[in-house]
Amino acid sequence: MVNTCGTGRPTPPTTARVDISARGFWTRGQRAFMNIRIFDPMAACHRELSQETAHQRNEQEKIRAYGEKIQHVDQGSFTPLVFTTSGGMGPKAKCFYLRLADVMAEKKHQPRSHVVAWMRCRPSFSLLRSALLCLRGTRYSAPTTTDIAGLDYQATVVESGIIV
Template identity: 80%
Template sequence: MTCKKGDSCANRHDEVRDLTASMLREVCRDVTTEPTLLPLNGEHVQYRTANTTNEARVDVSARGFWTRGQRAFMDIRIFDPMAACYQRIPLEAAHQKNEREKIRSYGDRIRNVDHGTFTPLVFTTSGGMGPKAKCFYSRLADVMAEKKHQPRSHVVAWMRCRLSFSLLWSALLCLRGTRYSAPTTIDLDGLNYQATVVESGILA
């Protein structure tokens, strides 16, 4: 679960990235995966660990998510809470540590150069979410439910289940080894969240 060799970690990360981008496309404009940040032109960044390269990228961006007309940037991290570096700290502190690292890498630069907002989306390999990720997906569920005219509880249930399965699928790949599968496109257009969660028994 912590090995960096092979494609397992990248696949785990990309699965959540693509799902998040698909949900954002339902409610936002100008949704992009792996957008390149604007290059620095003499601007000062607050932290030494900030990513200052001209090719710096984040995972997803969307216009109008938090504030109308403003671009929102999100970057995903999935960590193993059973790794040795987290054994002596509470799970909540581990989430906050990973969020701080992401904010120090991109937050100041995005705020001052790209004039957008930055949200770190931190998950555990077992499906837990960091505080900022919970806030992000709660907001996303609100907007999706309003736009689709469907009960929020059903949208939230579908979203949590879909994210959990994405993390579970990628965790199984890490444990059993890579098996090739053709990329799949997640089509949410016309999806009836209420019927889906009722038929699948998610709310039971």
């Protein structure tokens, strides 16, 4: 049996979950639910659309899928966080990031500009680390054995600068 929440449109089953939940993010005491979607603007289904239209379409799909259930069943607010593969953000994601920066700046007693800069750098470095890991493989190589029979200990001690 499909749950339609009185609209005639199917909604996700009760086992469907959003990606992020926070209490008091938008309104004091109310739970805020966020679901993330990342899309490729160069995909065939988005290629003919402007960036704004593609973002809005993806946001509306998420709202249709989760919005009504969250509003009526969970009594919370729903924000779709829509991003492009190249780092672009939908309008609701921009609002979310600005609010998050405000909350973090207030909590950490930092200027908002510093918090926004940190929020932009942090994912960049994480993505860079992931890309390097994919290109290079693991950062930790298997332990190698060293042949100590021919090792010149005196040269090693001098080179390392250890005072004996």
